[in-house]
Amino acid sequence: MAKFFRLLKILHTIGRYRLDEMAHSHHSPRTFKLLLLLFKLYPKSPDNRGARIRRAFEELGPIFVKFGQLLSTRPDLIPDDIVAELDHLQDNVAPFSSELFVEIVERELQGPVDTLFKHFDRQPLASASVAQVHTAVLHSGEDVVIKVIRPGLEPIIEKDTQLLRVIARLIERFTTEGKRLRPVAIIDDYRETILDELDLAREGANASQLRRNFENSNMLYIPEVYWQYSTRNVLVLERLYGLPVTDTAQLESHGIDLKLLAERGVEVFFTQVFEHNFFHADMHPGNVFVSKKTPRDPCYMAVDMAIVGTLTREDQYYLARNLLAMFRRDYRQVAELHVLSGWVPRSTSIAGFEAAIRSVCEPIFEKPLIEISFGEALISLFKTAQRYQMPVQPQLVLLQKTLLNIEGLGRQLYPKLDLWDTAHPYLERWVRERFHPKTLFEDLKYHAPEWMEKFPQVPHLIFDTLSEVKTLAKAAPELKAASKALRQSQSNAMNRSRNNTVKIGAAACMFAGGYILLQAIPELTQAPRESLLLLAAGTLILFFKR
Known part of the structure; x- marks a missing residue:
């Protein structure tokens, strides 16, 4: 039920910011066109399309903010004006309690923070949608930052990405640009990306690799990872004291x-x-x-x-x-x-x-x-x-x-x-x-053990492949007939399920339409709630009887 009301909230936000105006439908079923008509009950927004998308994402919360940030990295798919607005999405959210932060650190590192660290600052240095950061000092004297994943984030991500995927499938199936933009693939990519961000051990490994790559370089410095204090949910890094790269006045004042x-x-x-x-x-x-x-x-x-x-x-x-x-x-x-x-x-x-x-x-x-x-x-x-x-x-x-x-x-x-x-x-x-010959020789040395290991198997692989080709040639007529029968069976199954899909979609649109009407026309909320629910239920029963 919570997921259903979250979906209604998303639909209401789409209507408020008139994001439906960006969906040009083609050969859409009546249920999808009905939903687009219901969005027209909301007044038009004076903002440009990029600002409307940005404000909608900010209103829907941190998971959508992160999704907007991912979209801003896809200028190959998203128009420039929308990318420019999404670049302004702010990933600053209210911090969670310091007591809960301390509890997570102590559980993960198996000890009290006052014992683990010489000094621990209970005021957060930064707070974002995925993690929160506090500062501390090690007993050996090094200044560090402690990064902790927000608790209970994974179920929220799963719920919101599932709903995003439902919307993406509708866009991909029923809008003009849907197939080109491949929104389902974008949502799947986003889910994988944000779940990877929940694994701080992965981020620590990335930091260690980058630090090793630039170990003897004066061009880029990467903070040290303190692995003895780090887990999947807690990451302790060297604290950096640098100048903001965009503050040219401060850079010039330091003689950069x-x-x-x-x-x-x-x-x-x-x-x-x-x-x-x-x-x-x-x-x-x-x-x-x-x-x-x-x-x-x-x-x-x-x-x-x-x-x-x-x-x-x-x-x-x-x-x-x-x-x-x-x-x-x-x-x-x-x-x-x-x-x-x-x-x-x-x-x-x-x-x-x-x-x-x-x-x-x-x-x-x-x-x-x-x-x-x-x-x-x-x-x-x-x-x-x-x-x-x-x-x-x-x-x-x-x-x-x-x-x-x-x-x-x-x-x-x-x-x-x-x-x-x-x-x-x-x-x-x-x-x-x-x-260069030296590079080619290094490649040869790198792959030589693997090639030498596989070389004795080459004659067997050749004979096995020839045998398999002969077997496949004999089975070709049977495979062709089976493939034809399978295609016919799939076609029949799709025809049977199409009617049920249309009915379910129409029912969902009618229920969503009722919610949108309540939001768009405040006078309707004066009617008794029981009457509205009975009306909705009766409409659904009559619809499915048909």
Whole structure:
């Protein structure tokens, strides 16, 4: 019952902000069209569509706020004006009690906080939808932050994501843009992402890997993880004291070289993506600081490593060559690389694809280099490729958003930043070194034990495969007949269930419609509640008798 009323609350919020105006239905059943008509009882909103979506998510609570933040990382699917509004979603929520925080820490670490730590601050440093942070001091003297997952969050996530999935299925099935946007896949991706964020051991492991990758670097500093104080629900990290990366006045007052700092941001990005193949995928300004220690040799400091990205070796190679070819305006090679990489089908017309890429990229590259956005150019390229059936690839989407964040930070620090001047030599060197004899020899050494282990089995595998091919050839007629019978059976089952589905959907819409009418027309609430319930029940009985 709680889930049902939560669904009604979501529908009411959709109506209040007139989000129905963004759903252009096609061949919708009468029940879905009836629901859209009921939303029209609400007055129109003066805000633009992006602001309405942002305010609706904020009203529906922290799980929807996190969902909006995920959508803001999908510029390949979501229009720019909506992405810009979703970027402003605030993830600050009221803290839960310090007593409960202490109880969780003591249960997880099996000891009182006053014994575990030299000092523990009972006032929270920060509070967000997923976790809360307090500061402390270890007995050895190090300042640390303690991050704890909000209690009872997993059932709320499960309930809200199930409801989001119901709405996504309706959008995908009955709206014009539904199949292109693939909302069900987005919800499934969101559920996996937010559940991963509940595992602080995973975030700690990400932090340890990033710290190890930049251990001998003066470009990026990652806080140390204190594993003896960390579990799945509690994470203790070194406390960082840095300058906010967006406060240029404070950075300048400390003598930070802003031009070098901006260029290092680009270098940090390409080092993570191509050299380490492990990149921090949530580098928005709230997660990035600048060290005060070496102003003439500036160093970034990053926190919140819950979301990271990796690429396959093939994606790394084709991405680097695509960027090089795109900035040389060699659109033929860009089209060929998309086909060779398998990002678009091999049946794609190279000439037609090349022309489509040219029409998108030429206006971009007519600008001066310092005004060209790497991230936007890459998004435009992939949007064009999606028209040629390029599937959405989460790892490339994460990379696009990270690149946009790095560019935004870099240009805010130093508006004349030329990303191509920094990135071009790096990409050229990386592609060249990939085929260097030393690199090939290292790859050979890495894979040699596995190849040697499998080599004696090769003759047996060949003979087994030939035998299986002969068996399948003999069974082909029977398989074809069974497949035809199965398709016929599925068709009959779908026809039988369609009528029941329509009835259930209509009933749900009628019940939701009653709720929406009560919200939209306050005078109706003056009627006795029992009368309204009897009227609703009687209507449902008459409907199902038909």
